[in-house]
Amino acid sequence: EAEVAQSPRYKITEKSQAVAFWCDPISGHATLYWYRQILGQGPELLVQFQDESVVDDSQLPKDRFSAERLKGVDSTLKIQPAELGDSAMYLCASSKVGLVYNEQFFGPGTRLTVL
């Protein structure tokens, strides 16, 4: 069964360091999402891609966060420099293109701890 892949699963870093997360969506899924989930809360959308183009990055803290999906397949989310408040679960999801049917499927997530 096709799945969304993410790596690493866990990351511990010190504040002011740079971190990067990778996501490989389900084959054929043109839409890719990055979410951040703080402990005890629901996921919050950071950025949405349609193929290689950013559709929505209104909640992405652009002073320190960046995201790219150069070939319209896999994607990287980067934080530089990391801050203590960035400790959270980072989730990637993908879905097929479609205005009528748009079911999201999630990867296992990357749990980030900033010390």
Add this chain to the structure above:
Amino acid sequence: GIQVEQSPPDLILQEGANSTLRCNFSDSVNNLQWFHQNPWGQLINLFYIPSGTKQNGRLSATTVATERYSLLYISSSQTTDSGVYFCAVADYGQNFVFGPGTRLSVLP
């Protein structure tokens, strides 16, 4: 943007009991999903249900889009049903918003 509320925030059940979780949303949507987040953080798809009723084993869901709510029913609950249940909705711009979740604990 769309606001999503879920109730109750916490629920404790004895194994074998039934429960109903509710999701209210503030505007018209064309996408609604229910997820179960397991203790390892993985979000498991339960239902894609922008309208109507669906059933999958002991779980069923109903969305009444005109009244802006969805219900998730869990019957004969098991300890493995424990975790957090999220409702997520999207408007016609496909901007997804998650609710705060319902934390379910099923006791043996």
